[in-house]
Amino acid sequence: MTDAPTRAAAPVASPLDPERVSADFPILAVGPNTGRRLAYLDSAASAMKPSQVIDSLRATYESAYANVHRGVYAHAAAATENFEAAREAVRDLLNARSPREVIFTRGTTEAINLVAYSWGRTNLEAGDIVVTTELEHHSNLVPWQQACAATGAELRFIPVDDDGVIDVSGLDALAEGGRLRMVAVVHVSNSLGTHVPLDVIVPWAKSHDALVLVDGAQSVPHRSVDVQALGIDFLAFSGHKLMGPTGAGALWGREELLAEMPPWQFGGEMIRRVEYETSTFNDLPWKFEAGTPAIAEVTAMGAAIRYLQELGIDAVHQHEVEMTRYAHERLLDVPGLRVLGPELGVERGGVLSFLIEGTHPHDIATLLDTYDVNVRAGHHCTQPLMKRLGVHATARASVYAYTTREDIDRLIDGLAEVRRVFGLA
Amino acid sequence: MDDLYREFILEHYRNPQNYGTLEHPTFEAEGQNPLCGDELHVQVEVDDAKVITAVRFTGQGCAISQAAMSILSDEIIGKSLEDVAKLSREDIVELLGIELTPVRLKCALLGLVVVKMGMHDHAGTAAPAGWEGVDEISWART
Numbered sequence: 001m002t003d004a005p006t007r008a009a010a011p012v013a014s015p016l017d018p019e020r021v022s023a024d025f026p027i028l029a030v031g032p033n034t035g036r037r038l039a040y041l042d043s044a045a046s047a048m049k050p051s052q053v054i055d056s057l058r059a060t061y062e063s064a065y066a067n068v069h070r071g072v073y074a075h076a077a078a079a080t081e082n083f084e085a086a087r088e089a090v091r092d093l094l095n096a097r098s099p100r101e102v103i104f105t106r107g108t109t110e111a112i113n114l115v116a117y118s119w120g121r122t123n124l125e126a127g128d129i130v131v132t133t134e135l136e137h138h139s140n141l142v143p144w145q146q147a148c149a150a151t152g153a154e155l156r157f158i159p160v161d162d163d164g165v166i167d168v169s170g171l172d173a174l175a176e177g178g179r180l181r182m183v184a185v186v187h188v189s190n191s192l193g194t195h196v197p198l199d200v201i202v203p204w205a206k207s208h209d210a211l212v213l214v215d216g217a218q219s220v221p222h223r224s225v226d227v228q229a230l231g232i233d234f235l236a237f238s239g240h241k242l243m244g245p246t247g248a249g250a251l252w253g254r255e256e257l258l259a260e261m262p263p264w265q266f267g268g269e270m271i272r273r274v275e276y277e278t279s280t281f282n283d284l285p286w287k288f289e290a291g292t293p294a295i296a297e298v299t300a301m302g303a304a305i306r307y308l309q310e311l312g313i314d315a316v317h318q319h320e321v322e323m324t325r326y327a328h329e330r331l332l333d334v335p336g337l338r339v340l341g342p343e344l345g346v347e348r349g350g351v352l353s354f355l356i357e358g359t360h361p362h363d364i365a366t367l368l369d370t371y372d373v374n375v376r377a378g379h380h381c382t383q384p385l386m387k388r389l390g391v392h393a394t395a396r397a398s399v400y401a402y403t404t405r406e407d408i409d410r411l412i413d414g415l416a417e418v419r420r421v422f423g424l425a
Numbered sequence: 426m427d428d429l430y431r432e433f434i435l436e437h438y439r440n441p442q443n444y445g446t447l448e449h450p451t452f453e454a455e456g457q458n459p460l461c462g463d464e465l466h467v468q469v470e471v472d473d474a475k476v477i478t479a480v481r482f483t484g485q486g487c488a489i490s491q492a493a494m495s496i497l498s499d500e501i502i503g504k505s506l507e508d509v510a511k512l513s514r515e516d517i518v519e520l521l522g523i524e525l526t527p528v529r530l531k532c533a534l535l536g537l538v539v540v541k542m543g544m545h546d547h548a549g550t551a552a553p554a555g556w557e558g559v560d561e562i563s564w565a566r567t
Contacts, residue, residue, distance in 0.1 A: 360487035360488060361487075362489075363489070392462025392486075423435070
């Protein structure tokens with residue numbers, strides 16, 4: 001099953017050279033424990049930053065910094081221009097119709113909260129249904145739990161099978177007995193890599209006149225995502241997972257929906273006219289951007305998007321598919337190791353969660369760190385999914401544009417060492 | 426960091442001391458570290474002089490949490506409750522003889538937190554300042 005995120009005119013991707021890409025990432029050159037290259041396999045948590053992004057942050061503060069939008073002097077104009085250029089970069093990345101549809105947020109979490117508050121608390125009521133999946137990161141689960149608790153709407157779940165693959169066979173029953181209003185789903189699971197079949201879920205949601213919000217935190221940095229082609233209503237992503245700074249991300253929403261939604265935070269920037277008793281609010285997108293934004297970070301997120309586009313997002317995706325498959329195959333050869341999530345050959349994002357019989361994921365991650373191989377261990381902010389799969393925690397390796405075959409070989413060598421230390425080899 | 430998994434720790438992980446259950450514990454408590462899913466259930470037997478005569482625990486989780494509980498159980502048998510109440514974070518680090526990052530320190534402290542909370546719950550005294558709700562560790566009377 002595939003949705004159709006690839007743009008029609010996409011050129012054939014030229015293969016990515018991860019060694020050349022890595023040269024742009026100063027932090028990868030020398031690991032803190034061994035002095036060898038850092039085998040960073042935790043990009044699903046946060047990506048490393050290329051010099052182009054670091055330079056952008058420095059350039060803002062050194063040569064184009066002031067508060068945005070209202071200043072009349074040269075620096076203010078330059079800072080505003082660069083900040084708004086990032087909005088255009090997001091628009092272009094997502095193939096949105098207008099930059100007015102791009103709201104800057106601190107990241108995915110704040111973007112989803114914006115919709116859950118502004119749209120959710122205005123529109124949801126008892127008898128309404130919000131549907132999400134059993135895969136969700138807490139950031140696309142807890143805001144909807146809260147919105148439903150506050151409004152009396154009911155939260156329902158599209159189930160996963162034991163491989164963590166979405167089971168769409170019971171979709172129709174999920175809409176029975178109420179009014180389906182919102183379908184808020186992750187695009188690619190951060191815990192398992194599961195690819196959610198939007199090509200099935202979106203038409204189903206639309207047949208019930210429901211809105212669709214997509215958590216794009218693990219898809220936008222890694223594959224071409226076209227919000228118009230997907231036919232969705234909202235999409236959230238984080239800049240820091242796209243090689244940009246922390247503290248900057250975006251919500252994309254269809255303009256006619258955003259225009260009807262009330263502001264959710266109030267103060268400077270988001271107003272048009274203020275009197276002591278009452279105020280009127282600014283136009284889109286600034287209506288949703290109260291207070292001074294993360295000026296340098298948003299500007300540098302624009303640089304990160306341009307960097308990703310220069311690498312070629314399809315080339316990055318193709319590289320990740322190859323690295324993920326290679327890592328998956330090699331992991332399956334490790335005795336006692338179980339990979340969770342979709343089977344080899346089933347479409348997945350660049351995320352591999354695994355367990356080794358007889359060791360705890362935290363011990364695996366701690367030992368791998370001694371070899372400067374970085375993986376994450378824990379519940380990955382998906383506690384209900386872990387419970388559903390009957391595990392407390394997993395170790396998780398994830399790939400990006402700078403991941404090399406050697407990084408994965410070092411992971412496998414490190415796991416052999418883990419097994420030796422724990423007396424399993 | 427290599428030292429974290431020295432043989433001393435691994436031996437306690439593989440063959441924990443005082444693992445199991447007591448028939449007539451004086452008090453018991455359990456705790457979890459939701460960060461990594463470490464779990465410990467600790468039972469303690471105390472004599473009339475308020476000296477610990479037996480400890481048993483069950484649990485699952487990372488090597489640090491389980492080994493630390495095993496080492497702690499050896500340490501507190503024969504000690505008075507008063508002495509156990511005085512045990513600090515630093516004492517645990519010293520007992521383990523390893524350096525821990527803040528995240529892994531939580532794993533190492535789980536056992537002591539459970540013992541302290543069980544003890545104070547049994548005595549009906551308030552948990553000592555700074556220990557109730559240590560970080561993300563939760564506990565429950567059993």
